Amino acid sequence: MIPFLDLTRQHAALREELLRAMARVLDSGQFVLGAEGRALEAQLAALSGVRHGIGVASGTDALRLALAAAGVGPGAEVLTPAFSFVASASTIAMLGATPVFVDIEPGTFALDPDAAARAVTPRTRAIVAVHLYGHPAPMDRIVALARARGLAVIEDAAQAVGAAWAGRPVGAWGDAACISFYPTKNLGACGDGGMVVTDRDDLAEHVRRLRHHGDAGRYRHVELGFCSRLDELQAAVLRVKLARLAAWTEARRRIAARYRARLAGLPLGLPVERPEARHVYHLFTVRHAQRDAFVKALADLDVGAAIHYPLPVPGQPLFGGGGEREFPEAWRAAREVCSLPCFAELTDEELERVAAAVRQACERVA
Numbered sequence: 001m002i003p004f005l006d007l008t009r010q011h012a013a014l015r016e017e018l019l020r021a022m023a024r025v026l027d028s029g030q031f032v033l034g035a036e037g038r039a040l041e042a043q044l045a046a047l048s049g050v051r052h053g054i055g056v057a058s059g060t061d062a063l064r065l066a067l068a069a070a071g072v073g074p075g076a077e078v079l080t081p082a083f084s085f086v087a088s089a090s091t092i093a094m095l096g097a098t099p100v101f102v103d104i105e106p107g108t109f110a111l112d113p114d115a116a117a118r119a120v121t122p123r124t125r126a127i128v129a130v131h132l133y134g135h136p137a138p139m140d141r142i143v144a145l146a147r148a149r150g151l152a153v154i155e156d157a158a159q160a161v162g163a164a165w166a167g168r169p170v171g172a173w174g175d176a177a178c179i180s181f182y183p184t185k186n187l188g189a190c191g192d193g194g195m196v197v198t199d200r201d202d203l204a205e206h207v208r209r210l211r212h213h214g215d216a217g218r219y220r221h222v223e224l225g226f227c228s229r230l231d232e233l234q235a236a237v238l239r240v241k242l243a244r245l246a247a248w249t250e251a252r253r254r255i256a257a258r259y260r261a262r263l264a265g266l267p268l269g270l271p272v273e274r275p276e277a278r279h280v281y282h283l284f285t286v287r288h289a290q291r292d293a294f295v296k297a298l299a300d301l302d303v304g305a306a307i308h309y310p311l312p313v314p315g316q317p318l319f320g321g322g323g324e325r326e327f328p329e330a331w332r333a334a335r336e337v338c339s340l341p342c343f344a345e346l347t348d349e350e351l352e353r354v355a356a357a358v359r360q361a362c363e364r365v366a
């Protein structure tokens with residue numbers, strides 16, 4: 001069986017170094033908000049082309065705190081794509097605000113800027129731009145819309161650390177960007193973690209306060225905050241892995257290029273990489289008109305594939321279900337998408353076997 005993802009390979013290669021990093025934290029006696037976290041914050045801010053990083057407990061909390069710091073609360077509307085991981089919308093609702101769904105561009109799966117412009121109302125406060133699968137959203141157009149309408153832009157970069165649009169890193173476009181260190185992400189911890197990166201001093205200070213009970217210093221709590229910090233063990237693990245991120249991204253991009261060459265001409269939609277985009281291939285996601293039968297055929301051929309995501313966000317029971325007619329591209333994506341194995345430790349031989357299996361699965365399902 002070729003796994004969809006195998007983290008044990010990554011950890012086997014880094015085992016001694018990870019254990020040394022964890023031992024360093026144990027010996028320091030400092031487990032929350034210490035030197036490891038501060039060093040990681042500085043490194044990820046630099047990678048994102050901004051001045052501030054604020055470590056938090058998860059990517060979900062990065063979104064929740066960044067949105068709160070941007071003034072999103074009861075009565076506000078926030079535009080968010082109809083096709084994403086649920087947290088791109090649920091974090092808006094957690095703050096008492098209303099997620100307003102926007103259909104996606106079929107090529108990049110990003111929120112369609114024209115549809116977003118039509119969805120703005122006097123109550124709109126912000127846009128959540130998701131860089132889905134590691135392909136950046138069209139940030140020049142999204143930022144231009146936001147500027148024209150006085151909206152904040154929060155980038156959901158949970159799947160896109162290291163990606164860039166028009167030569168500028170994701171994270172440097174919006175008012176703030178949110179990174180996830182969930183173990184399966186391109187830069188994954190050995191547990192949960194996340195970070196807000198921003199170039200705005202006011203937002204950085206506000207998120208820093210919100211992650212620690214609204215504390216302005218010395219147990220003076222000036223607003224209702226959260227308890228959401230990145231712990232030192234995760235930060236130490238992440239620093240070990242961050243040193244490999246560039247090489248891992250190159251490996252993912254090489255895998256993507258080889259899949260493209262091997263799968264050309266099949267009745268499959270291959271991932272789009274727009275000329276302005278540097279895609280980091282968190283996922284290599286194809287489309288197939290009979291996706292469920294295709295995934296079943298791959299499983300019969302011992303290839304692990306995964307579906308991100310089988311249901312658009314407004315279709316989730318949480319949001320009342322429905323919306324198929326309003327967001328046809330989101331629904332079509334949910335019916336067609338399928339992600340193939342794409343991780344740095346996938347061997348050339350495995351890649352060739354996956355490509356052969358995809359070819360066979362296309363024949364069987366046709």
Ligand SMILES: *Cc1c(COP(=O)(O)O)cnc(C)c1O
Binds near residue numbers: 084130181192
């Ligand atoms: C993973 C993910 C999140 C949430 O991150 P967690 O660390 O799991 O809380 C948010 N948005 C997107 C697009 C994601 O893929």
